[in-house]
Amino acid sequence: MKLLRASVVAALPALTALPQGAAPQARAAALIFTVDPTQSDVQWALGSTLHAVHGTFALKTGNLQFDSSTGKASGEVVVDATSGRSGNDGRDRKMHKDVLESARFGEIIFRPDRITGKLEMQGDSALQVHGIFLLHGNEHELTVPAEAHLSGDHWSASAKFTIPFIEWGLKNPSTWLLKVDRSVSIELELKGTIPSQPAQ
Structure with missing residues (x-):
């Protein structure tokens, strides 16, 4: 009995050295979603008193991380602000020079920080993505409703x-003859892959 007590006492320092809350197995790594710019698309539409103007932007890069156990997200989706096109050269020059000032602010970035809703590991999911939208050098909170689809190691969303660009401090491009809406509508289509996760 004395020998048993001595063995337990000797083992106590090793047991108390274990990290608090240590689990028998490490938690699985957060999912990583890489964006393929060549398969992704950014479209925009701006209403006016005459007609709606439609255009596009090009995606530069994107990489997202999501921990389904906590809802925390990170990473960013980066759009090339200088790539904005509406099909009218004069209108586009004015957009880049006077509104976006894309020569100074060359990127439009969304950085997610949390996602609500259940992400299905295969099939369709309806999610709410909250994060920070960086436009014209200023950060703004934004929650985006998203539809996601996972199939094997591929995903799409x-x-x-809408972006209230005038409320956010960008110049109003309206003239006395042409009045435009104060918000621009955005349609985002992302596609990419889910790299294999390292073994835990």
Whole structure:
């Protein structure tokens, strides 16, 4: 009995050295979603008193991380602000020079920080993505409703939302003859892959 007590006492320092809350197995790594710019698409529409103007932007890069156990997200989706096109050269020059000032602010970035809704590991999911939208050098909170689809190691997501660009401090391009809406509508289509996770 004395020998048993001595063995337990000797083992106590090793047991108390274990990290608090240590689990028998490490938690699985968060999912990583890489965006393929060549398969992704950013479209925009701006209403006016005459007609709606439609255009596009090019996606530069994207990489997202999501921990389904906590809802925390990170990473960013980066759009090339200088790539904005509406099909009218004069209108586009004015957009880049006077509104976006894309020579100074060459990127439009969304950085997610949390996602609500259940992400299905295969099939369709309806999610709410909250994060910070960086436009014209200023950060703004934004929550984007998104539809996601996972199939094997491929994924896609679509989102429709509005950006109150005038409220956010960008110049109003309206003239006395042509009045434009104070918000621009965005349609985002992302596609990419889910790299294999390292073994835990």
